[in-house]
Amino acid sequence: MKNKLFLLIALLGTLCFVSCASNQQFIPLPDQSRVVEDPAKGRIYVMRPASVGSAISMDVSDDGRIIGSTGPNSYLCWERPPGRTIISAKSENTTAVGVNVEAGKVNYLFLHVRLGWVIARNILEIVSEEEGKKILKGCSPPKVIR
Numbered sequence: 294m295k296n297k298l299f300l301l302i303a304l305l306g307t308l309c310f311v312s313c314a315s316n317q318q319f320i321p322l323p324d325q326s327r328v329v330e331d332p333a334k335g336r337i338y339v340m341r342p343a344s345v346g347s348a349i350s351m352d353v354s355d356d357g358r359i360i361g362s363t364g365p366n367s368y369l370c371w372e373r374p375p376g377r378t379i380i381s382a383k384s385e386n387t388t389a390v391g392v393n394v395e396a397g398k399v400n401y402l403f404l405h406v407r408l409g410w411v412i413a414r415n416i417l418e419i420v421s422e423e424e425g426k427k428i429l430k431g432c433s434p435p436k437v438i439r
Contacts, residue, residue, distance in 0.1 A: 316367035401425025
């Protein structure tokens with residue numbers, strides 16, 4: 294019995310490292326060659342540079358509006374009007390962080406992935422522009438689904 298349980302756990306663990314969740318965005322992706330496409334809006338990046346929990350997608354929302362789902366080594370990017378907003382990420386848990394969006398400015402959020410009880414857990418963290426640009430270099434853009 295112990296051998297069967299061990300085998301099952303090993304197979305599930307391997308599956309988590311072999312299969313990959315996709316990175317999808319459900320709203321338009323702004324022009325990545327510009328700092329901010331619409332100067333009247335602010336830009337937000339949610340970056341997930343880790344491959345831990347690669348089989349798990351994490352849904353990202355902006356004030357309750359679903360933006361997309363992150364996969365390993367990926368990012369989501371969108372622009373919105375200035376003002377205070379709540380960005381949330383959901384997997385086994387839901388985390389949220391308040392962001393002050395300013396016109397013409399960029400906000401960078403690091404989506405940390407941690408092992409959970411059943412699936413991966415997440416932690417959202419606001420990072421500096423310098424750190425955000427560095428993290429973004431190792432991430433792939435989303436596939437836009439309309």
